[in-house]
Amino acid sequence: MTLRNRFVTLAALVSIGLGALSTPAVAATTLCHSQTASVAGGTYIVQNDEWNSSANECISTSGGADFAVVNSSMNSPTGQPPAGYPSIYKGCHWGACTPNSGFPIQVSALSAGKVTTSWSTSQPAGSNVYDVAYDVWYNQSASTSGQPNGTEVMIWLAHNGNVGPAGSKVGTVTVGGVQYDVWYARQSGWNLVSYARTNPTTSVNDIDVHDLTADSVGRGYLQNSWWLIDVEAGFELWKGGTGLATHSFSVTVN
Known part of the structure; x- marks a missing residue:
């Protein structure tokens, strides 16, 4: 065998070895029309939650x-509730729960640093109309199989288009070095409090x-006896x- 052929053979063996060690790409899961999927080893659930529309959206x-969001034909009036809320969560959403979440936690036991959260996003501009928001749910009892009856706390990171929180602005507050406009609306059976950042962002780290x-x-919008x-x-x-x-x-959850 010539020296050149030895090098060719060695290169081929290395190539075969690297191919055997490579990890196949994980196929993406597509969810349409309120389908859900357990992710991150069951720690979270991703939900399409298209609750107010029948438009094509996945x-x-x-x-x-x-x-x-890989495609969306949603087109709802901005003076009405949104068409849907594709989202990811930890805890119990309408009775669908992630295991070992650490929830529920009674509000009276929710000390500083007990629950923290981080989130990183991409936010296209153009003619899209949306908000980028947390939905933190509190129920008057430790569990529910349907709509929570306590308080919905929304944390708006940003929005695009002519939309804003429901209800009326009731004040401005600075929490954790971040300034928020505070909005309140009484819904049919629960309170809705929205904290809208006055300085929009695409990501947050360790919100308490x-x-x-x-x-x-x-x-007075939330009671210490209720449950996160x-x-x-x-x-x-x-x-x-x-x-x-x-x-x-x-x-x-610490």
Whole structure:
């Protein structure tokens, strides 16, 4: 065997070895029309949650704590509730629960640093109309199989288009060094409190759920005897939304 052929043979063997060691790409899971998927080893659930529309709209997830809107024909009036809320959550959403979440937690036991959350997103502009918001749910009892009857606390990171929180603006507060406009609306059976950042962002790190919870309690919109059951993060869609993405999401219960 010539020296050149030895090198060719060695290169081929190395190539075969590397091929054997390579990991096949994980196929994405596509979810349409309110389908759900357990992700990140069961830690979270990704849900398409198209609750107010029948338009074609789908999201995909790699199976980690991520998802992206891959197509959306949604087109709902901005003066009405959103068409849907593709999102990811930890806890119990309408009785569908992630295992070993650490929830429920009674509000009176929700001390500083007990529950923290981080979230990274992509937010396309253009004619898309949406908000980028957490949905943190509190129920008057420790569990429910349907609509929670306590308080819904939304944390708006940003929005695109002519949309805003429901109800009326009731104040401005600075929590954790971030300034929020505070909005309140009484819904049919529960309170809705929205904290809209005055300085929009695409990502947040280690938001302490206790801080905004305490503010809502102080305003009389939430009771210490109620229970934190769920932390969700996603995009309320009115129009379009293709390209919106959650790159990473975490909820830590200490």
